[in-house]
Amino acid sequence: MVQGAANWNTEQTQEWLQNYVDDWVAFYRKHTSDGEVASYIPILKEANKDHLGISILGKNGMAIRSGDVGIPFTIQSISKVISFIVACMERGVGYMLDRVDVEPTGEAFNSIMHLEMKKPEKPFNPLVNAGAITVTSMLEGRTSDEKLEPIFHLLEHILGYRPALNVDVYESERDSSMRNRAIGYYLLEIGFLESDLNITLETYFKQCSIEVTVDDLARIGMIIANDGEDPDSKEEIIPRQVTRIAKALMLTCGMYDASGKFATYVGIPAKSGVSGGIIAIAPPRVREEELPFINGCGIGVYGPALDDKGNSIAGIRLLRHIAKQWDLSIF
């Protein structure tokens, strides 16, 4: 573990931490060659697989940013956390948990087989495609734009600007996503969808195509780490109960069939996306000694080279290293 400073929340230590993170990013950038960019959504193939960037934002405002931080990328599956939060805020937690379970699948994010074999009464969790498409069908609104508006509104509230929809990515996924259509038809057959299938899928593809940066993910993560409250204005942006469920889901299901390993070796809630983004949330921790970001932080990572589970390969290794050095694990 990093040793050396008595108080990790001062300006002097910020520079020190920055130097460490710069070194770690340079080191893990070499690991991007072990992965591949996603190709099943054709336009995602255009990403530069050498990119690696990280942004860490503490509750006290301390920010550490390193590597390729300025590159916008589509939020992809990280949107599943946001759509679940919005659906809980619209419908109520009880309504949502009656209709979507909170159990990890141990299967790939886009599995259909598991649903068919186990015949559950509700989708397994909101963070795999079947659960996320079901959640999207429960968002209020008659059109995809009406359903998306509260998602954009929440993001604007947190980020201070309205993120853009990347139309090229949306069209690329819309025109290629045979598997999500198959999942959608299966969900329709078993009666899990609460909106028209085509509107639901259109909404789902659009929510995945919202463009963000690592700084945006760090800020969203910091607000969730702080139980949904903006630490500066003290305003409740997301109800605490909803953030608690979101964090539990991220820890148990956020990295798909690598969630157990991520919980063991990194130990904080996180959610990945197939464009290479990861949002990670380090809640406040109680320790005898002072530690970096002891009051909690949000972390955004971008590294489009993925491992075979669809998670950023260098991003996961970088997070694992930082979590170990700074003792971020919640366990």
Ligand code: DON
């Ligand atoms: O539905 C899909 O396949 C994509 N829009 C999102 C998948 C994803 O990000 C999985 N993440 N690792």
